Amino acid sequence: MRSLKILIIFLISSVLFISNSVNAAIKQPNIFTDEKEQLSYLQKGKILPKYINIEGTITNIEFISWLQYFTYDEKKNLRSKSISDDQKTKLVIKELKLEAIYQKWEKSGSLKKQLSYFEMMSILYQLNGYEKLSETQLNQLIELENVMTKEEISYVTNNTNLKKKTAAVLFARFIKQFQKNQYNTSGQSITSDSTLFLTEGPSSNFQHIIEIPKKKSYMVITKIGNVILAKFNGKIGFLSKSITYSFEKNVYKTNANKVNMRLGPSTSHPIIKVVNQNEQLEGRQFNSEWVQITSYNGKAFISSKYVKKVDSPQKNNENKDDTENLVKKVYVLADKLNIRADQSVSSSIIGTVLKGEELELITKYTNWSKIKYKKLVGFVSNDYISTKSNSLDKTIVIAIDAGHGGKDPGTHFKELNEKNITLDTALKIRESFEFSNVQVVLTRESDVFLDLGERVKIAKQNKASLFVSIHVNSGSGANGGGSETYYYGNTGKNPFIAESQLLAASIQKEMLQAWDLSDRGVHHGNFQVIRDNSMPAVLTELGFIDSKKDQAYLSSNEQLTLIAEAIHDGIVNYLQKEGYIFKQST
Secondary structure: OHHHHHHHHHHHHHHHHHHHHHHHHHOOOOOOOOHHHHHHHHHHOOOOOOOOOOOOEOEHHHHHHHHHHHOEOOOOEEOOOOOOOHHHHHHHHHHOOOHHHHHHHHHOOOOOOEOOHHHHHHHHHHHOOOOOOOHHHHHHHHHHOOOOOHHHHHHHHHOOOOEHHHHHHHHHHHHHHOOOOOOOOOOEEEEOOOOEEEEOOOOOOOOEEEEEOOOOEEEEEEEEOOEEEEEEOOEEEEEOEOOOOOOOOEEEEEOOOOEEEEOOOOOOOOEEEEEOOOOEEEEEEOOOOEEEEHHHOOOOEEEHHHEEEEOOHHHHHOOOOHHHOOOEEEEEOOOEEEEEOOOOOOOOEEEEEEOOOEEEEEEEOOOEEEEEEOOEEEEEEHHHEEOOHHHOOOOEEEEEEEOOEOOEOOOEEOOEEHHHHHHHHHHHHHHHOOOEOEEEEEOOOOOOOOOHHHHHHHHHHOOOOEEEEEEEEOOOHHHOOOEEEEEOOOOOOOOOHHHHHHHHHHHHHHHHHHOOOOEEEEEEOOOHHHHOOOOOEEEEEEEEOOOHHHHHHHOOHHHHHHHHHHHHHHHHHHHHHOOOOOOEOO
């Protein structure tokens, strides 16, 4: 009898335990305890209107409507409401450089489908300048920057249905982290030409935190999309109006082997790359312990112990007589450019010049140039002048080289031939520049053989401003393929090393956004078509023909159109950085 009682008690206890366990499994853990606070924040800024139903899951197109607030409106002010017009929405998407993602959703009919947690957070960090992050890197960054706890990350990654309320909480936390981020201690000092405000969020509906009076200096910290985060009198907020600025850059050289490059300014941040001794990197001193590497979109950091600033050649001549420097002509790129008394944006303005005006260049320094305009001598920012007189509103000639051809098929795999892929891509690139002031010269327009010297000769004869050679890789092995771009980096041949490297980086960045392939990087390559050229020249490998993942892209006409548009955008970004005026009509 006693044994029977024990058995009954045991069975009842087991049933109760199982019941409680089931209820616990079904019930969502109460981890997002600040839900009400974060929803109220978004509603205050009208990013999330109060009448919107926030039950259920969030779709891709709904998320796009939130992202619009990371651009300024047509009057260069923070937005007050989201755009409903499809055409204007697509312009905003292009401004945010999210065309590839939007087109993927549109073509697959996924605009009204559910948004995933990983895609949402990846896009948000992409808008803050981060390149493609793995899921591990992304979650490390999210935890380090206190956007989510480890428990919350575990919950959202293990639950495929991203609730709209959860997405709103994460969106609000992502925005608000920048105003309390411990690393936001350094930036670019700017002097205000008009009265500005810092606001609590990226919308004109948020309250002003502080006013920045005219002629007062403030600090630009970072950008989310195209909206600027700034600091004034110890307060951090979103700048009420769009401004033009650029971070001062220096060249650094690594002084040790196997130096870790990290996603943030602390040893807690994930390692994204390891660099060797004597590698040159462009960047700025972020604080006393870390250098921010701007050649990685400003989202890479190296300990100050392992890099040394390299003096610019121009700096050696700063105190010499101006007559020792060659006087050249430079041309104004900005609509209106201030001439300052010294090499600083906080220096007094002594004059202004307009777009297209010719200046005499006296001395060129790292970030500033000493110029003469009529009887006025002063300094202007190097970002807004160009030595290229042909850059102003004129036709820009570029050479696009479709690798291989004719009797030389290049690499191949089953029915795929490199020579066909490269020609299709080159033709699509030419088509993408129609109705613009860019004239595309193709080294070949059909399936013909050309030796390497002829390809270089065509570019030179047409006086092209740049040269891009399109290729496809093979032999991916275990690394699974990916995209990479080459420039010739040795002295003695093609003199345009820095320009070629900039062009390669610009194209590589855009290709990675268009295709979800591994980033194999930008490298020096000893290829004749880029080595023997006399202009900025690069060779890009779209992907690996023998990689199963890459084949899906290389064999698709739609995907070749996307990669051609990416190369187009990379070229345009490069041209604009180099001072060319790019124009395109629709």
